[in-house]
Amino acid sequence: MDNKKLLDVRGEICPYPMIKTNQFLDQNIENIQQVEVITDHPPALSTIPPEAIKRGFACEINETKNGEWAILLTKI
Amino acid sequence: MTMQNLTIKLKLTYRYKLLAILLFLMTIYFFAVGLKQDLAIYWLVGISTGFTLQRSRLCFASGFRDIFLMRQGHTMKGILVGLGISIIGFSVIMSTIYPVPNGISIPNDAHILPVGLATITGGLLFGIGMVLAGGCVSGSLYRMGEGYLTSWVTIVGVTIGTFLLNQTWNWWWDLSINTDPLIWLPNHFGYGTTILISLTLIFIFYLLIIKIESSTPRFNIPIIKSSDNEIQNSNFLQSLYPIYKKIFKDGWSPIIGATTLGFINILLFIKFAPLGVVGEISRWGSYAGNIIGYPIPPLKGLSDLSGCSLEEMVQGAFYAHNSFFLNTGIIIGSFSGAVIANEFKLRISRSKMRYAQSLIGGVIMGYGAGLAIGCTIGAFFSAIPSLALSGWLFAISLLIGSYIGSKIITKLM
Numbered sequence: 001m002d003n004k005k006l007l008d009v010r011g012e013i014c015p016y017p018m019i020k021t022n023q024f025l026d027q028n029i030e031n032i033q034q035v036e037v038i039t040d041h042p043p044a045l046s047t048i049p050p051e052a053i054k055r056g057f058a059c060e061i062n063e064t065k066n067g068e069w070a071i072l073l074t075k076i
Numbered sequence: 077m078t079m080q081n082l083t084i085k086l087k088l089t090y091r092y093k094l095l096a097i098l099l100f101l102m103t104i105y106f107f108a109v110g111l112k113q114d115l116a117i118y119w120l121v122g123i124s125t126g127f128t129l130q131r132s133r134l135c136f137a138s139g140f141r142d143i144f145l146m147r148q149g150h151t152m153k154g155i156l157v158g159l160g161i162s163i164i165g166f167s168v169i170m171s172t173i174y175p176v177p178n179g180i181s182i183p184n185d186a187h188i189l190p191v192g193l194a195t196i197t198g199g200l201l202f203g204i205g206m207v208l209a210g211g212c213v214s215g216s217l218y219r220m221g222e223g224y225l226t227s228w229v230t231i232v233g234v235t236i237g238t239f240l241l242n243q244t245w246n247w248w249w250d251l252s253i254n255t256d257p258l259i260w261l262p263n264h265f266g267y268g269t270t271i272l273i274s275l276t277l278i279f280i281f282y283l284l285i286i287k288i289e290s291s292t293p294r295f296n297i298p299i300i301k302s303s304d305n306e307i308q309n310s311n312f313l314q315s316l317y318p319i320y321k322k323i324f325k326d327g328w329s330p331i332i333g334a335t336t337l338g339f340i341n342i343l344l345f346i347k348f349a350p351l352g353v354v355g356e357i358s359r360w361g362s363y364a365g366n367i368i369g370y371p372i373p374p375l376k377g378l379s380d381l382s383g384c385s386l387e388e389m390v391q392g393a394f395y396a397h398n399s400f401f402l403n404t405g406i407i408i409g410s411f412s413g414a415v416i417a418n419e420f421k422l423r424i425s426r427s428k429m430r431y432a433q434s435l436i437g438g439v440i441m442g443y444g445a446g447l448a449i450g451c452t453i454g455a456f457f458s459a460i461p462s463l464a465l466s467g468w469l470f471a472i473s474l475l476i477g478s479y480i481g482s483k484i485i486t487k488l489m
Contacts, residue, residue, distance in 0.1 A: 015141065020489070040421050050148065059298050061298050063302035067222075
């Protein structure tokens with residue numbers, strides 16, 4: 001199943017990148033396999049992963065450009 | 077681009093960036109030395125503080141908030157370790173000033189603040205405000221340097237908040253602060269018992285957080301993949317790269333961040349007084365008030381208070397002021413850290429709600445900080461190590477305020 005969704009939380013202030021990701025995962029947990037979260041908020045790199053792991057996703061972080069990261073969440 | 081070229085290009089950009097930033101910082105340092113020696117010291121302290129906060133992303137707001145929001149105390153555990161170290165360092169300094177507490181006097185520059193209604197109200201307001209704005213005062217200062225537009229708005233809010241507080245200070249003074257005692261714990265229990273009680277409380281809080289966290293699964297933060305990881309260690313300079321990367325590129329853990337901040341605070345106290353950032357912002361508000369025709373009335377009781385009470389108006393240049401160099405140093409130190417790490421970016425929120433939150437949160441926070449005579453740094457991170465009862469009361473009020481704040485922000489999507 002190739003069901004990859006994109007979630008752009010750039011420009012959001014603390015702690016909304018994490019809250020919005022949680023909300024997205026909770027609402028779509030049945031029909032997604034993979035989510036790519038794009039963020040420019042460094043603290044989110046340590047808040048999104050544990051919340052995603054809690055919900056049963058594996059986590060990979062890539063620095064994409066200056067001050068921007070892509071967090072790839074894959075359902076286990 | 078081949079790996080070799082990429083490596084060379086990366087190394088060159090890092091070198092130029094470091095060199096440019098160092099030159100810039102040194103220029104201001106020598107400018108400060110020319111004005112007055114102390115300014116240069118505060119500049120260095122500001123730079124190190126900003127750099128430390130940026131590298132460790134140490135945010136007191138998230139420290140308090142995440143306990144409720146995520147049942148996670150990663151940041152708070154770091155803050156507690158930093159507090160523990162500062163308690164020991166501050167005690168050493170204070171015991172050289174007052175080897176035997178006489179039951180009456182208190183060490184001059186330590187942050188021993190009134191214990192009373194103003195402390196509680198200030199802490200509650202500050203807690204709500206910092207969660208609403210997404211950062212406390214020091215947190216917003218360092219994020220200004222990282223390029224967050226909303227943090228600039230927050231600090232404008234804090235300036236307005238402290239201005240409003242100063243306009244109403246005399247009312248609060250007559251109502252409560254006037255009779256609120258300055259309680260320095262060694263005067264009642266001696267140094268030994270006070271240090272033991274303080275460290276025990278810290279330890280209990282630490283255990284409590286571990287207990288709260290036990291309901292959530294353990295995790296390791298994944299390694300962040302970036303082009304820097306590809307640099308090879310083939311010669312001496314390149315073999316130093318892992319060390320460089322740990323300091324300048326990878327984020328520090330909250331424990332390292334808070335410990336470093338604790339040591340900066342101890343060093344500053346040895347030479348001058350503990351860290352505090354709100355008194356200066358209060359001065360900006362008064363300065364602006366003077367310009368628009370709303371000067372601050374003479375404030376009652378200020379001469380007896382330490383900590384982050386309104387910085388006195390000085391003759392001469394607006395910037396020739398210790399805490400001005402401290403606060404701007406924090407912004408520039410964080411900016412430098414972010415640029416070197418390739419993390420600087422102009423971060424512009426697309427939501428009007430976030431600007432409103434930042435402004436209103438800032439105003440509430442500024443008012444609370446004025447009332448409690450300090451922020452998470454001055455009235456908490458510097459007050460508990462000063463062995464002042466006010467620090468603990470402010471901390472508990474902050475905790476309750478953050479709880480209320482985290483209930484509010486989850487409704488403002």
